[in-house]
Amino acid sequence: MALARSENMEPESLPGMDSLPVDSDVDTPGPRHRSIHLHPGFVVLVMLGGCFGALARYGLSITLPVPGGWPLPTLLINVCGAFALGALLEGLSRRGPDLGWSRFVRLLVGTGFMGAFTTYSTLAVDAMHLFDADRPVAALTYVALSIVGGVAAALFGIWVGAKYHRFVAARNRRVLAITGKESK
Amino acid sequence: MTVLLLALAGGVGAGLRFIVDGLVRARARTALPVGTILINVSGSLCLGLLTGLVAGHYTDSSWGLVLGVGLLGGYTTFSTASFETVRLIQSRRTWFAVVNSLGTVLACVLAATAGFALTLL
Incomplete structure (x- = not known):
């Protein structure tokens, strides 16, 4: 299994490739060599996810309660988003290299949706308002819960993503073992 | 209409973040995620600044929603x-992790306060 994988990682060698001259243009920046953040298609993908992420955040922020002027919606949105991003990125990175379908999902759901769903600027301004209203304890509690909660949620998300990947891999091995026996 | x-x-905010992060990442020579820090502080x-402008009635509150919740939130x-x-914690860069979490939140709250204060001048 490991051997087959490493063989797949090798670049394909085409017949007659060795006889071709070295391409001197290979390092010049062109459309093929552009980084993904400068690729219009990928930017549009992130923007599309971002539209829905911002909309979802706005919807939740006007629905969830704000107890005593304490910004609970932003805290919940940020912590849930950190969990989801952790699970998504860990699951995708364990699936294989960041190419094709994996990259599509990462940019649309991760960078686009989750990135725009969660927000740092509102957190900063909410904390500023609480400090400004002479509520330093409320402000510090809010900031501390956001930071600790965000890191804990991302960590938990990464754990869930890894667990899910192992579960799927084990199931695939079982299926492979069964179909392998049947073919003999 | 405002919601749309x-x-x-x-979406524009998210696209902007993607581009800015990519540009900074390509130039940064540190394990610290300076792209995200720069984006969040700015x-x-x-x-x-926008909150101050809306509070001082310099701009309409629907602009606050579109630019504040939409653009800057995204x-x-x-x-x-x-x-x-x-x-950073997983790669045992504990100090970078502390700087990234506490440093960013401190810088962001100070930046927001500075932006608000600019409108009071």
Whole structure:
């Protein structure tokens, strides 16, 4: 299994490739060599996810309660988003290299949706308002819960993503073992 | 209509974040995620400024929704910042993780306050 994988990682060698001259243009920046953040298609993908992420955040922020002027919606949105991003990125990175379908999902759901769903600027301004209203304890509690909660949620998300990947891999091995026996 | 503009602005903000992060990442020579830090601090500064403008009735509150909740909310991100802190912890760069989490939140609150204060001048 490991051997087959490493063989797949090798670049394909085409017949007659060795006889071709070295391409001197290979390092010049062109459309093929552009980084993904400068690729219009990928930017549009992130923007599309971002539209829905911002909309979802706005919807939740006007629905969830704000107890005593304490910004609970932003805290919940940020912590849930950190969990989801952790699970998504860990699951995708364990699936294989960041190419094709994996990259599509990462940019649309991760960078686009989750990135725009969660927000740092509102957190900063909410904390500023609480400090400004002479509520330093409320402000510090809010900031501390956001930071600790965000890191804990991302960590938990990464754990869930890894667990899910192992579960799927084990199931695939079982299926492979069964179909392998049947073919003999 | 405002909600539609808010969603579109959120998309623009997310696209902007993707490009800025990529440009900074290509030039940065540190394990610290300076792209995300720069994005969150600059976005907080702008939201502080916008909040001050809306509070002082210099601009309409629907602009506050479209540009504040939409554009700047989509531009700045909390999930990526938290995720990057965990990655720093996992790679045993504890001090970078502390700087990334506490440093960013401190810088963002100060930036938002500075932006707000600019409108009071």
